[in-house]
Amino acid sequence: LRDRTILVTGGAGFIGSHLVGALTPHNEVRILDSFETGDRAHLPDGVTVIEGDIGDPIALQRAARGVDLIFHHAALVSVSQSVDAPRRSNQTNLEASLLVLEQARQEDARVVVASSAAVYGHPEELPITESAPTNPTSPYGVQKLALDQYTRLYEELYDLPTVALRYFNVYGPRQQGPYSGVISTFLEQARAGEPITIEGDGRQSRDFIHVADVVRANLQAATTDATGEAYNIGTGHRTTIEELAETIRDAAESSSPIVHREPRAGDIRHSGADTSKANQGLGFDARIGLEAGIQSLIEDD
Numbered sequence: 001l002r003d004r005t006i007l008v009t010g011g012a013g014f015i016g017s018h019l020v021g022a023l024t025p026h027n028e029v030r031i032l033d034s035f036e037t038g039d040r041a042h043l044p045d046g047v048t049v050i051e052g053d054i055g056d057p058i059a060l061q062r063a064a065r066g067v068d069l070i071f072h073h074a075a076l077v078s079v080s081q082s083v084d085a086p087r088r089s090n091q092t093n094l095e096a097s098l099l100v101l102e103q104a105r106q107e108d109a110r111v112v113v114a115s116s117a118a119v120y121g122h123p124e125e126l127p128i129t130e131s132a133p134t135n136p137t138s139p140y141g142v143q144k145l146a147l148d149q150y151t152r153l154y155e156e157l158y159d160l161p162t163v164a165l166r167y168f169n170v171y172g173p174r175q176q177g178p179y180s181g182v183i184s185t186f187l188e189q190a191r192a193g194e195p196i197t198i199e200g201d202g203r204q205s206r207d208f209i210h211v212a213d214v215v216r217a218n219l220q221a222a223t224t225d226a227t228g229e230a231y232n233i234g235t236g237h238r239t240t241i242e243e244l245a246e247t248i249r250d251a252a253e254s255s256s257p258i259v260h261r262e263p264r265a266g267d268i269r270h271s272g273a274d275t276s277k278a279n280q281g282l283g284f285d286a287r288i289g290l291e292a293g294i295q296s297l298i299e300d301d
């Protein structure tokens with residue numbers, strides 16, 4: 001991608017900042033971020049930073065003026081917070097996201113939105129295809145599903161090129177904080193020599209995809225002709241939490257014990273992407289295997 005004028009919402013966040021890093025050398029990049037969880041230290045030189053909320057129309061208009069492409073990554077990402085306060089997360093994840101779509105319509109800009117495997121809820125079949133039933137188990141999932149559907153509708157109703165990317169379990173550098181995901185939690189525990197805490201029997205499984213692969217999927221989504229669609233972004237491989245705990249302990253050369261706790265209420269048992277639609281529509285395949293991804297996480301620090 002070159003010589004484009006691009007807005008990344010949530011550009012200082014985990015996935016957003018990696019994307020900004022890939023875009024900046026060859027494009028004019030702006031970010032709109034509230035910095036509630038984003039971090040300026042993750043932004044390369046040459047990026048125009050607009051500090052503000054996507055729900056603030058003035059800030060959004062300023063950020064989006066003249067852009068031809070928007071990557072929408074701003075969100076309240078905590079599933080559990082969405083359960084505690086559904087209206088607050090709805091405000092950002094759905095209402096303000098609609099403002100972003102409206103702004104894209106105004107600018108006639110392509111939009112790539114961050115959707116989620118959370119739209120599927122408990123899957124009936126594995127691997128999960130994009131046409132599988134959608135029964136989210138959290139307000140977060142309902143909000144992402146509605147956004148995902150709006151994204152498709154904006155293409156149908158207004159002829160705006162749009163793509164929704166349904167991320168599976170994304171991991172990588174800069175993923176921190178209490179809602180950061182099992183890989184960063186286990187790695188912190190392993191490094192500190194503290195017990196690695198498996199919730200439940202550890203036989204539940206996930207499709208873990210490295211953030212560098214997610215960035216590549218975004219770049220493909222920016223140029224594909226197969227718009228108006230939602231794509232699973234995963235690797236197609238599932239790993240159990242038990243295997244993950246051992247892999248991380250070994251890679252970190254840690255002597256942490258692996259312990260079991262109560263299972264998480266409402267936990268999804270298995271999740272794994274059918275990746276054929278993304279392969280066909282985006283020409284996308286994940287390249288970074290879990291062991292290599294974890295190894296690079298350890299070496300980078």
Ligand code: UD2
Nearest residue numbers: 116117118169170180181182185197198199204241264267
């Ligand atoms: C992921 C996404 C979430 C949403 C959801 C949709 C992340 C960080 N979250 O939630 O945004 O899209 O998928 O289904 O990617 N676990 C432990 N010990 C720990 C922490 C976690 O055993 O200390 C287990 C946990 O019970 C679960 C698995 O690891 O079975 C993954 O947990 P997670 O919070 O990383 O991600 P998940 O799949 O709940």
